[in-house]
Amino acid sequence: MRAVKLAPSLLSADFAAIADAIAACERGGADELHLDSMDGRFVPNFTWGMKIVRDLRRLTRLPFDCHLMIVEPERYVDAFRDAGANRITFHYEATPHQHRLLRHLRKSGVGAGIAINPGTPASMLVDLAEELDRVLVMSVNPGFGGQSFIARALVKVREVRALLEARNPACEIEVDGGIDGENIERAIEAGADVLVAGNSVFASDDPAENIRALRRRIDARHASRA
Ligand code: DX5
Numbered sequence: 001m002r003a004v005k006l007a008p009s010l011l012s013a014d015f016a017a018i019a020d021a022i023a024a025c026e027r028g029g030a031d032e033l034h035l036d037s038m039d040g041r042f043v044p045n046f047t048w049g050m051k052i053v054r055d056l057r058r059l060t061r062l063p064f065d066c067h068l069m070i071v072e073p074e075r076y077v078d079a080f081r082d083a084g085a086n087r088i089t090f091h092y093e094a095t096p097h098q099h100r101l102l103r104h105l106r107k108s109g110v111g112a113g114i115a116i117n118p119g120t121p122a123s124m125l126v127d128l129a130e131e132l133d134r135v136l137v138m139s140v141n142p143g144f145g146g147q148s149f150i151a152r153a154l155v156k157v158r159e160v161r162a163l164l165e166a167r168n169p170a171c172e173i174e175v176d177g178g179i180d181g182e183n184i185e186r187a188i189e190a191g192a193d194v195l196v197a198g199n200s201v202f203a204s205d206d207p208a209e210n211i212r213a214l215r216r217r218i219d220a221r222h223a224s225r226a
């Protein structure tokens with residue numbers, strides 16, 4: 001049975017105290033850090049680019065999963081890799097050349113992930129399945145932290161799991177958006193391997209303890225999935 005990972009999203013952290021936020025993720029036992037890059041075009045919000053990723057790289061050895069919510073991701077993936085990304089997850093909807101870009105990512109030595117918006121069906125991944133290390137199922141519309149979980153995403157996780165079962169069983173499924181102590185177990189039950197959590201980690205006082213609390217939920221559900 002695969003380990004289920006917890007990936008705090010720094011989007012909801014205080015950007016003026018980002019080193020403290022990362023230290024709390026380490027103390028809490030995060031498996032990786034989820035870094036959301038937004039370009040104000042693919043989504044109606046801005047966050048950080050390669051310079052910040054490079055600077056953050058000096059603060060931690062936790063793997064960086066760079067979730068690119070940007071148009072034409074092919075123009076920037078090498079720069080994100082050079083800045084220290086361990087995995088790059090771009091959006092299916094952001095480029096017509098998903099297959100080429102997935103192959104390029106693997107060839108360049110970073111994990112290859114693709115994200116699908118709530119309005120994009122799992123079936124769009126049929127011809128990409130073999131090229132993938134990770135599928136990110138969005139459980140909110142991308143662009144902002146703190147939105148409510150879209151329950152339909154659980155159906156999609158099951159559909160993606162079924163599709164991968166035959167073609168690429170090693171591929172991980174990540175769920176991103178609105179994950180909290182209430183729905184995290186349902187996401188795992190549906191087949192999620194990686195849970196992103198922004199608001200539920202950073203919106204209240206003790207992020208390290210919030211991570212531990214989510215971890216306990218994961219471990220409880222994971223034991224019963226065995
Ligand atoms: C939304 C981002 C998410 C976000 C999740 O566009 O992709 O990673 O930070 O935050 P919560 O957990 O607050 O929904």
Ligand code: ZN
Nearest residue numbers: 009036067176
């Ligand atoms: Zn994200």
